[in-house]
Amino acid sequence: QKEVEQNSGPLSVPEGAIASLNCTYSDRVSQSFFWYRQYSGKSPELIMSIYSNGDKEDGRFTAQLNKASQYVSLLIRDSQPSDSATYLCAVLPQQGAQKLVFGQGTRLTINP
Amino acid sequence: GAVVSQHPSRVICKSGTSVKIECRSLDFQATTMFWYRQFPKQSLMLMATSNEGSKATYEQGVEKDKFLINHASLTLSTLTVTSAHPEDSSFYICSARVKGGGAHTQYFGPGTRLTVL
DSSP states (O other): OOOEEEEOOEEEEESSSSSEEEEHHHEETTEEEEEEOOOOSOOOOOEEEOOOOOOEETTTTEEETTTTEEEEEEEESOOOGGGEEEEEEEEEEEETOOEEEEEEOOEEEEEE | OOEEEEEEEEEEOOOOOOOEEEEESSSSSSEEEEEEOOOTOOOEEEEEETTTOOOOOOOTTTTTTTTTEEEETTTEEEEESSSGGGGGEEEEEEEEEETTTGGEEEEEEOOOOEEEO
């Protein structure tokens, strides 16, 4: 079983709709969770981090964490064509750990 | 914001040669730097974790004698791909974590695309 799992997609969403990206992780003691956006040919950039159960909102982005279900998601409201990218879920397995564990990424396409 | 640079951004080399890639944190000190490799349409694969002044810790399956990592200062880490072969062609990305900071302070460089002919 992979440590961090994402649906590779592609996920197609019409412009203006809500894009929903999902991620599950296997290590129950994981503490910190991150969403990165990676445009084709570029390196990842951090867009959201979340550490406790519930929702965290930042502009059009909302991260949701459910530690009991070992599930973290990212919602993008009012999707724009510029949101088209690969979204990587990353997990820090435990407090004090150095290494992020990345999922394989979900390729998102926003259709005008 | 924190900036991480990589040089070169692209390199094409002949099989059997060695290639050095530099990773610099421009406006912060980084005790820990990470080196990743990414093949097309795949996720990031961590190759090694580099701590300033000590030997790098390599991930399972990564040859430490082939991928030499040096983290000589708080702002510079280098990755040398020795005796490169076509299968080493990939996108190499470094990231640097702010000294004393958490995982949310890990910033990625722009990447180096290596093509081995």
